[in-house]
Amino acid sequence: MATARVGIAVMKTAQISGPGADFQIVEREIPKPGVGEVRIKVQACGVCHSDVLTKEGALPGIQYPRVPGHEVAGVIDELGEGVSEWNKGQRVGVGWHGGHDGTCSSCRRGDFRNCRNQKIAGISYDGGYQQYMVAPVEALVSIPDSLSAVEAAPLLCAGITTYNSLRHSGAFPGDLVAVQGIGGLGHLGIQFASKFGYKVAAIGRGSENAALAKKLGASMYIDSRASNAAEALQNMGGAQVILATAPNSKAMSELIDGLGPNGKLLVVGATFDPIEVTPPQLIFGSRAIQGWAAGTPADSEDTLRFAELTGVRPMIEPYPLERAGEAYARMLSGDAQFRVVLTM
Ligand SMILES: [Zn+2]
Numbered sequence: 190m191a192t193a194r195v196g197i198a199v200m201k202t203a204q205i206s207g208p209g210a211d212f213q214i215v216e217r218e219i220p221k222p223g224v225g226e227v228r229i230k231v232q233a234c235g236v237c238h239s240d241v242l243t244k245e246g247a248l249p250g251i252q253y254p255r256v257p258g259h260e261v262a263g264v265i266d267e268l269g270e271g272v273s274e275w276n277k278g279q280r281v282g283v284g285w286h287g288g289h290d291g292t293c294s295s296c297r298r299g300d301f302r303n304c305r306n307q308k309i310a311g312i313s314y315d316g317g318y319q320q321y322m323v324a325p326v327e328a329l330v331s332i333p334d335s336l337s338a339v340e341a342a343p344l345l346c347a348g349i350t351t352y353n354s355l356r357h358s359g360a361f362p363g364d365l366v367a368v369q370g371i372g373g374l375g376h377l378g379i380q381f382a383s384k385f386g387y388k389v390a391a392i393g394r395g396s397e398n399a400a401l402a403k404k405l406g407a408s409m410y411i412d413s414r415a416s417n418a419a420e421a422l423q424n425m426g427g428a429q430v431i432l433a434t435a436p437n438s439k440a441m442s443e444l445i446d447g448l449g450p451n452g453k454l455l456v457v458g459a460t461f462d463p464i465e466v467t468p469p470q471l472i473f474g475s476r477a478i479q480g481w482a483a484g485t486p487a488d489s490e491d492t493l494r495f496a497e498l499t500g501v502r503p504m505i506e507p508y509p510l511e512r513a514g515e516a517y518a519r520m521l522s523g524d525a526q527f528r529v530v531l532t533m
Pocket residue numbers: 237238239240259285346347
């Protein structure tokens with residue numbers, strides 16, 4: 190007697206099999222959401238520079254094979270046990286903040302962003318470089334109808350990181366705020382800074398992005414190849430905040446002297462080289478250097494709402510999931526205009 194074999198539903202995944210390995214497009218069984226989790230049918234996933242961490246194994250403890258991706262936008266496709274606040278068919282996203290324990294000393298103070306056991310999508314568990322992913326409910330971001338999946342995805346890391354760091358930076362409307370780097374983060378940082386009412390100085394290497402920077406809302410463009418950017422900022426009284434987005438520690442170090450009194454270098458571009466600064470550079474003028482990582486899903490929802498209200502949008506280069514390796518290389522090249530986004 191013939192027996193019918195029950196078909197296993199499969200999906201396409203772009204995975205990394207080990208540190209330093211190339212992307213592999215493989216078929217996997219569509220995962221089932223566990224208790225307190227949902228399954229998302231992924232529609233778009235941004236390619237962030239921090240995906241290097243998964244690709245190269247730059248953080249300890251990553252289990253391989255691993256699927257990167259923490260700028261995920263899609264639709265809830267199945268609810269796990271115990272999930273009551275979210276609905277099937279609801280548009281959601283997942284960003285860098287992929288979950289928190291709710292019990293550590295930071296969480297007990299409500300500081301979920303700095304949870305000691307924070308999970309990161311695409312690092313702690315498989316992220317959005319695939320057709321379906323499973324995420325815990327505390328990582329979910331509701332996406333407004335007016336934003337498409339490819340528009341929303343980059344706002345969930347590049348967007349929230351610049352929006353949330355700037356809104357907590359202490360800069361007031363009218364202050365001089367510099368945005369270093371015109372890339373995935375920077376092109377959004379310029380837009381948010383402009384909509385916050387800052388006087389925005391965009392800093393890039395070469396003159397090719399000058400017109401675009403102004404179109405995005407910058408009051409001025411400083412070509413750091415042709416002139417000394419720190420001096421240029423100092424000539425305007427010094428920057429209250431320099432948002433350092435390009436992953437280039439040398440370029441960041443060179444800007445510290447452009448800070449005004451009580452100014453702050455706000456570091457969001459992640460690279461592993463040291464930033465160099467002398468104590469007097471910080472002591473005189475009471476300057477500070479601060480790092481900032483993304484924010485909670487509630488912060489992401491603020492980011493999306495603000496983008497919806499003000500017209501801030503990412504500029505994207507879409508790539509199909511099957512070309513994840515090429516998309517990643519394009520992001521790394523620094524030539525993308527400006528966020529590479531995978532579509533499923
Ligand atoms: Zn990111």
